[in-house]
Amino acid sequence: MLTAERKTRIAEWLARDGRVIAADLSAQFGVSEDTIRRDLREMASEGLLKRVYGGAVPRSPSVPSFAGREEQSPRAKVAIGQLAAEQLRDGQVVILDSGTTPLEVARHLPAERRLTVVTHSLPVASTLAAHPNVNVIMLGGRLLKESLSMVGATTIAGYAQVRADVCVLGVVSVHPELGLGVFDFEDAEVKRAIRAASAETIVVASSEKLGTAAPFIVGPIAGITRLITDASAPLSNADAYRKLGIDVLNAPL
16 A cells, blocks of 8 residues: 555544554554554644654644634634633633633623633733623733733743632643643643632633644643533534543534
C-alpha cells in the first residue's frame, strides 16, 4: 500500500473512532511501527492530527485569532451561551473566562440577573458594562491580543484572591483522556488559576472541539461539574464524559 493510501485510511479511522493506536495501525497495514510513526509525524506537520503517546487524536479545529473564532460555529456558540447563562443564579460570584463562547454567556445574561462577575476578558467586561445588575471586576495583566484577554503573573495573582461559586471556562479542545487544551501557554496557566478559584466548573465548547487535542493542556477532565455543548454532538461523545461523572447538557440549535 502506498503512503498516501495509508494516510487516507488513517484519516478515515481517526474521524470514525476519535483516536488511532500506532501498534494497531502497524498490524493492520503490515508495516513497522517506525513507518506508522513517520506517517503520523508527517500528518501532524500538515495539521491533520495531533500526535499523542502511542498514536494520534484529532487536532482541534479552532483557529488562534479572536476574529476567526467568532466566525466558527456561531449558531452553536449562541445556543451554548444561552443555556450556560440559564445555569447562573442570583447572588453568585462568577468567573467568566476569555473566548468567544464565554462572551456569548455574557451577552445572554438576563437583565434581571444579579451577579458579581470576575473576568480577564476585555470583550466580556465591555459587554457587561451595559448590564444593569452585574457588578464587574476586571483583572489586569499583559494583553494577549489573540484572545483580547489578560494573562501573566498579575492575572494569576488576581484570581488567587477570588473564591467564586462557579466559573465558565472556554477551551479549544476537550478530550476524555487528554483533558482540556488551548493554543497559548499563558492562557492555559490562567485557566488553571480560574479552576482553582472556583467551587464549580462549567466548560462551554461546541461539538467539533470534543475528542480533539490542542498544544497546551489546561488540566484533566476530572473535577468539571458540567459540560455544555451543542445538540449536534454525537451521543457517543457525550457518553464518554457522562461516564466520568460529568453532567453533559446539549444546547438545542
